[in-house]
Amino acid sequence: MKAAIITIGDEILIGQIVDTNSAWIARKLTHAGFEIEEMQSIGDDSRQIKATIDEVFARVDVILMTGGLGPTKDDITKKTLCDYFGSRLVFDGSVLENIRNAISGFTSLNELTRNQAYVPEDCTVIQNRVGTAPIIWFDHIGKVLASMPGVPHEMRYAMDNEIIPRLQAKYDPDAYLKHIFIVKGYTESALAMFIADFENNLPEGFGLAYLPSPGLVKLRLFARGGRRLPELNEQVKKLRDILGDAILAEKDIPVEQLLGERLFEKGLTLGTAESCTGGNIAHMITSIPGSSRYFKGSVISYANEEKENILHVARESLDCFGAVSEVVAIEMAKGAQKVLNVDCTIATTGIAGPDGGTEDKPVGTVWICTTYKDKCVAKKYQSGKFREANIVRATNNGMLQLLEMIEI
Amino acid sequence: MKAAIITIGDEILIGQIVDTNSAWIARKLTHAGFEIEEMQSIGDDSRQIKATIDEVFARVDVILMTGGLGPTKDDITKKTLCDYFGSRLVFDGSVLENIRNAISGFTSLNELTRNQAYVPEDCTVIQNRVGTAPIIWFDHIGKVLASMPGVPHEMRYAMDNEIIPRLQAKYDPDAYLKHIFIVKGYTESALAMFIADFENNLPEGFGLAYLPSPGLVKLRLFARGGRRLPELNEQVKKLRDILGDAILAEKDIPVEQLLGERLFEKGLTLGTAESCTGGNIAHMITSIPGSSRYFKGSVISYANEEKENILHVARESLDCFGAVSEVVAIEMAKGAQKVLNVDCTIATTGIAGPDGGTEDKPVGTVWICTTYKDKCVAKKYQSGKFREANIVRATNNGMLQLLEMIEI
Incomplete structure (x- = not known):
């Protein structure tokens, strides 16, 4: 049709x-x-x-x-x-x-x-x-x-x-059969090389499509026609064995929903402390119906004054290391955990661009700290020159970083 | 061509x-x-x-x-x-x-x-x-x-x-001439009726197009050919006189940029206190490069606890009137103004849906309070049943409400 x-x-x-x-x-x-x-x-x-x-x-x-x-x-x-x-x-x-x-x-x-x-x-x-x-x-x-x-x-x-x-x-069109794997830890081309044998041996009429986004790749295995369901299931099983721990989920939902589901299953609450993402993580999380069951709130501390006054980031940390630093990201995340009274937080601080970059910290530098009860992870990410893309990337990376933490 | x-x-x-x-x-x-x-x-x-x-x-x-x-x-x-x-x-x-x-x-x-x-x-x-x-x-x-x-x-x-x-x-093609009016206070059809005479008497080859979004309509007056510029200017002047105070701006930019420009011109700072919009206002504001010159931060108080603890909304107000109420919207906006130390705030509290509606406060009910120094305006908006549309509408309405306040 x-x-x-x-x-x-x-x-x-x-x-x-x-x-x-x-x-x-x-x-x-x-x-x-x-x-x-x-x-x-x-x-x-x-x-x-x-x-x-x-x-x-x-x-x-x-x-x-x-x-x-x-x-x-x-x-x-x-x-x-x-x-x-x-x-x-x-x-x-x-x-x-x-x-x-x-x-x-x-x-x-x-x-x-x-x-x-x-x-x-x-x-x-x-x-x-x-x-x-x-x-x-x-x-x-x-x-x-x-x-x-x-x-x-x-x-x-x-x-x-x-x-x-x-x-x-x-x-009554022929069913379009598909199975989605959300795969972490590979770029698109690295994943394609890793599963090249599998892809080359797919049955006639089967296809594999890659949809990469920052930090993950959505793999879509597909075929047309309801009668091919048993074959699809067989291929799904094969691919699942090959991908192993790299599989983050097997459904076609956005990361914000995946994170929300995991938080809800585990009875955990979430808050964010956002500088360079400017509220976009909170926005993505709350775009999911029912997010009030796990999301409590955020502090968007765009200015340093808000980082100090609301999140209690130390003045010395801002002066010594700058707002875009590991120390400040950690203090933001821990401060938010306390002030928002939540189990988990995602904190971002970075340079979204187009201006504000320096030689040491070019546009696209982002520090993300996530906390889960008494655990805390901080990582530095480097992306490109485009404001919009940098905000989206940091949003995705923050949610993935927390997801990884609570999975363990 | x-x-x-x-x-x-x-x-x-x-x-x-x-x-x-x-x-x-x-x-x-x-x-x-x-x-x-x-x-x-x-x-x-x-x-x-x-x-x-x-x-x-x-x-x-x-x-x-x-x-x-x-x-x-x-x-x-x-x-x-x-x-x-x-x-x-x-x-x-x-x-x-x-x-x-x-x-x-x-x-x-x-x-x-x-x-x-x-x-x-x-x-x-x-x-x-x-x-x-x-x-x-x-x-x-x-x-x-x-x-x-x-x-x-x-x-x-x-x-x-x-x-x-x-x-x-x-x-060497003929130029495309256009002029944009951003018009407030009219629905698309009401605006069309209001300017019907003008539209019917446009010179041959001139056109008028309507692009509506919540709370405003973008009007594009256009013609082709550089030699028609004097005629276009004449029509622009005519339409400007007809529209009068309903004109919000005469350029093709989004509301978040228009608001940002006005804040910057007036040397004002902005913060938001968001419940139902979940950070989307902050996200839209910070999507504009250079927004750190006027935007200082936000409190996303999704849970009542955050409204109380961070924004200092009174427990009695939440108990007596509910989170979605004029009183709470006002307390959120005033609380944010203090806590974020800003000149202007936009506060939203409402029911984005799909669940959470009651007979008194159906899904789509939103209270928005804006403050500008010691002035404060609170209004109730009613929109539809769709979470995504309700969030977008409340975001737009909040920015427009503040824009109107600081224009006066």
């Missing part, structure tokens, strides 16, 4: 926003057993939208579209699809009812919002439970075109609760 | 990575006066690459490609372009010299890397000063196809230093 993703919006073509929706949709479709043939981004232009649908429908079974469903003049997707499928816009009372629910408490109904209740006569209308623009689904010569809002959380809700279940019911 | 961007790589089609290159290229091309007709992402598949070039060249003058230029066997772009243009690969000594320079100090030359010095005979080879894969430029019946590495910093270097200057020299 082949699918294509089409994103509509001039703001994408001028580079004002990065299209993150397509990758998210692609991941969901792939897991549901569909093969993505292509992704396209085109403008708010009726002629172009129609021509693109014609071209793409010749190659795929399913087209998922996002964007251009808003209430303003530049949003023309609904009208264009109506023309394309020879339909006309009619008023739908149930959509208006849903719109009223969606905006109640927020704002009142105006004319433009009310107009969103006009939908093509010959389509399946799917209510948008988290927004005002309805989702539109056309069945067309055995193929499907579904149009969703471009607002990411509205699109995600529609995909998970409506689009994926309906597509699976309609097409 | 029309252009298209084509990204090559299976990892994009399964959603394993988000394509950020295309938006970056689009922004540069747009500013250079080119109109982006479309963006496509396709697989590492020779047949598909050729068919896509055929289709796209029928519509545009310039194709910029990224991806598939690496040294391993899944990288097939160079060979495919060679076939497409009826050329053959020949060894180029100057490319090998550049490769040697690029890797010196890092690693030694191996066979796979050496093979990158083979290039199509009938093309312009552009040296990659920051990597090993050469950039390849084909002139073809008055049109251009240039292929760049997908590694972001290599692509960016090539675009800025080679591709854009060469394209401008060849085509």
